[in-house]
Each structure stands twice: as C-alpha cells, then as structure tokens.
Amino acid sequence: MAQDDNNNNYLTSCCNEAQTAFLYLYLIYFIIVLIVGESTLAKPMRLLATSVHELSHAVACWMTGGRVHKLEVYENEGGVTQYTGGWRCCVAQAGYLGEAAWGMVLVILSGGRRTATAAAGALVAILLVALCYSPNRVLVILNVTYATLLLAVMSMEWFWFSPILQYVILLFGVFLGVFAIADIFNHVVIRSRRGSDSYTLYEESGRCCPPRCVGVWWLILAITMQLVGLYLALILMSDECEDKGWFECIFHSRLDLQFDEFDWWPDDWDIDWNGP
Numbered sequence: 001m002a003q004d005d006n007n008n009n010y011l012t013s014c015c016n017e018a019q020t021a022f023l024y025l026y027l028i029y030f031i032i033v034l035i036v037g038e039s040t041l042a043k044p045m046r047l048l049a050t051s052v053h054e055l056s057h058a059v060a061c062w063m064t065g066g067r068v069h070k071l072e073v074y075e076n077e078g079g080v081t082q083y084t085g086g087w088r089c090c091v092a093q094a095g096y097l098g099e100a101a102w103g104m105v106l107v108i109l110s111g112g113r114r115t116a117t118a119a120a121g122a123l124v125a126i127l128l129v130a131l132c133y134s135p136n137r138v139l140v141i142l143n144v145t146y147a148t149l150l151l152a153v154m155s156m157e158w159f160w161f162s163p164i165l166q167y168v169i170l171l172f173g174v175f176l177g178v179f180a181i182a183d184i185f186n187h188v189v190i191r192s193r194r195g196s197d198s199y200t201l202y203e204e205s206g207r208c209c210p211p212r213c214v215g216v217w218w219l220i221l222a223i224t225m226q227l228v229g230l231y232l233a234l235i236l237m238s239d240e241c242e243d244k245g246w247f248e249c250i251f252h253s254r255l256d257l258q259f260d261e262f263d264w265w266p267d268d269w270d271i272d273w274n275g276p
Contacts, residue, residue, distance in 0.1 A: 019237050022111060025167065026230065029174040037179060043077070047142050048172075049099055049179045050079045055130055056098020057081040060091045070134040073142060092200040093218070096184050100222035103177025107229035110170035111237040113162065119169050120150045177226035184222055188215030 015023065036042050050073050058068045058081055066086020073079040083091065102123075109119035127143040135143070150168075157165035188198045189212055198211035198218070235241060 015234070016238065018111070019234050022170075022233065022237060025170060026107075026174060029171050030178065033175050033178045037175075037182065042175075044142075044145075045175050046077050046179065047073060047075075047138070048146055049176055049183070050077050051127070051130070051139060051142055051146075052102050052176060053095045053099045054079040054081045055126055056094045056102070057091055058083070058130070058133070059098065059126075060094030061086040064090050066091065068133050071130050071139060072136040073139040074136075075138055089201060092197045095197050096180055096188070096218050097221060097225075099176055099183070100180035100225045103173050103175070103180060104225040104229035106169050106173030107177065107226070108173075108232045108236065110166050110173055111233045113157065113166065115236075116166045116169040117154060117157065120154050120165060123172070124150050173229065177222070177229065181219065181222045181226065184215055184219045188212070189219055 033042075037046075054071050054073060058071060061068050061081070061083045064085075064087035066083050068081065068083045070080075070082040072081075081091075106119050106123075109115040124147045127147045130143055131140060153165050153168050157163070188196065196211065198214040201209075201211075201214050
C-alpha cells in the first residue's frame, strides 16, 4: 500500500481480479435493472424497495423520538407509515434517501463473505421487525418471503456453496440504489403531488423550497450514495486492505485508478470471495 505524503493517506490499487469481477457484475446488474426494472418480472423487487422505503420512514421516526403505529405496502407498489411524534422533516426525507442509503450499504458490504452475511442479517432483522407494527397482508407475505430467501441463501453460502450470498447482496444493492434514483426522478422531480414526501417536507420547512427542488436535491444525494458505495467497495476489495481494518481503509485510503493497467478480461480468474 503506497502512502501519499501530502495527506498521510494510502493509495489503494485498482483493479485486481476480485475488483474486476465486481465491476463486471455491477455493470451486468445495472443493465438488467434498466431493462427489466419496470416490467412485471421485477415487481417483487419493486415491492421490496417499497418495503425498505416505508421501513426507512419508521427508522427515522424511532430515531427522532416518535412512535410507529402501522406499516403497510400495497400491490400497486404504494405504501404508508402511520406514526405520531418524531421530527417530520427528518421522517419525510427518510423514505427515498433511506432506500438509496440501503442500496449504498449493500453495495459496500457485498465484496466479502462476512460483510455480505452481516448485511443479509441486518436486512432480515429489519424485515421481521416490521411485522410487529400491524402490517397488512401484502407486507407480511413480502417480508416473510424475502427473510426466508435471505436465510436460505446465507445457509447455502456457509454450508453448501460459495460464493452466492455476495452476488445476491450486490443485486439488492444495485436494484435499491438504481430504483431509488428512478423513483425520485419519476415521482418527485418530474411531478410532485400533495401528500408526497417532498410536499410534506415543503410544508414542514415553511414552504421555502418547492417540492421539485427538494426532489432534485434528493436525486443528487441518491446518485452520490450509489457512487460512494461503488467507490468504497472497490477500496475494501483492494489487495492493500486485506490486512487493514475497515475504518483505516475507508478513512485513510483513496483509490488509485490506473485504467491503463486495467485487465479487461483476465486469463485466469483466481478470485477470493471469502475475504472480509
């Protein structure tokens, strides 16, 4: 790991075989989401995104001292979080931005076996917690199905076949991140209606920022989160970070992108997916 004398940070290289495979897989998932993201085939994933959206509202409510009464997700891919108390400005923003944040975190954690397991475990936990707040039938079926699927994939990863969990977590991360961006653009930037999250924030902020301006800000943040997730995942998968701690790599490293040395198609894919 080379040290940058100007700021005492470390330069991490790109791209080893694991990073190359990660980039190719990310690109494949990204293209798949663009092609089938709005089709019937992807509706279960869109419903998952709606569930994460509503759960993010709930988490923001809890964090600001509020109380969540009910969580619901509907077949038309809408949802509602009924709550009292909390900081409404924070809760209103948490839906779309929380969805984008989950996408970022899952992309970051998808690079290693243990980190992907931690991400899957956290997602299973939050999906099951949602069942404690008067969920409707759609939310129950959705969360139980995805929790069961993730637990099954985690078991396969550790007892039968590896790697598979990293692929699934990366797929979830890419889909949630890209869908958050598309959802913000389509439902907040292009058009905004009374009762939407952006309109709620507009009213709570004293009508100082129009809903579409709020949407543009959210869109920038959502795109930034997905790029940050991709960047940090590459840093953590670098050869130089194999023997370093997470925080040391994230806060004291920067990626040295040498595309002239990029091996576009390695002859021997010797990939260690069982890292951190």
